[in-house]
Amino acid sequence: MNNNKQSKKNHEEIKHIFTGLNREFLKSGFSTKELYNACLPKERSNYANSGLFIAFLGLAFLVISTYQYEAFSTAINYFLGVRCIVPNNYFVWEATRPVSDCNFCINITNPIVLQNVTRKEFAPYAYTSKPVVIKKAFLHWAAMKHFDFNFFKELYSSIEDSYRSVDEECQFLHFKSNFISIRDVFEMTEARINNEPGEKSWYVGWGNCHPQILAEMRRYYPKPHFLPESCEIPSKEYVFMGYDDGATMHLDFINRLMWQAQLKGSKTWHLIPPPECEDVCSQFSFLVEPGDAILVDTRVWYHGTTITPGEFSLSVQSEYG
């Protein structure tokens, strides 16, 4: 067997093991919240005391030591690639992120609020890591009208392999909801979809990286008009939707800055500076409304969201850089 083939085989095996490991964590009853709590900023120095973290490291070490070095780099890619391992990669990201230089948050107590800006007007803010809200930036998008729960349910049921692409490549985030995969989301009862009284509230996010899914979604919106012309756009876009609690507090392990389009419902963002900047920076919250663009450097700001009670929130998110 030549090296390439061997590497590919290892790659597949490691992927299989990590997918299984992730499932084990969820099946053993660990919630996203618990995983997060094990890594709360204040407890950063207590990692070593966390049984969960040790279990994780132990299993990871076992996996790594079973394979040779080139497989090791594949493994690291999986850890860091926001794919298989525990939701949101709390452990790895928390354990490996560099200490922040606090300039991005000093004296910031609000996002910078702009009205629908042109590319030229946005340029000074494009790469600052300071939170920006652009009001009414996306009101003209067809997605404002067409995207809802059923749009995505029909899209996913019409394209072969689309569910599998989320499970295996694109990432699914269930936050506090009791779903294992995107398929569970689309199989909810009508009453739960609509968050009727007595139904368990839900909020999920997932990556769309299947080429046909992405192409179909992009028929309803262009690349945001204010982003720098030369910036790179990945071939994956996230959708977040649901009610009430929204996303739990976390950092993203991504390579670039992110933009988010709030398309339905209004949502409050909560931002917390990293622990090493707590003395000089403040936490704050702000509300975004349908049609607004949100730009937050989610790699350095801890962020969580809550949905305005009684509203259904839907947003699209991607990266640029």
Ligand SMILES: *[C@@H]1O[C@H](CO)[C@@H](O)[C@H](O)[C@H]1NC(C)=O
């Ligand atoms: C932050 O605000 C204080 C008080 O207004 C000011 O003295 C300081 O220079 C500001 N720091 C930065 C980095 O803007």
Ligand SMILES: *[C@@H]1O[C@H](CO)[C@@H](O)[C@H](O)[C@H]1NC(C)=O
């Ligand atoms: C915002 O700007 C874009 C691009 O210039 C434009 O197409 C759109 O109509 C504007 N939206 C509003 C609400 O003014």
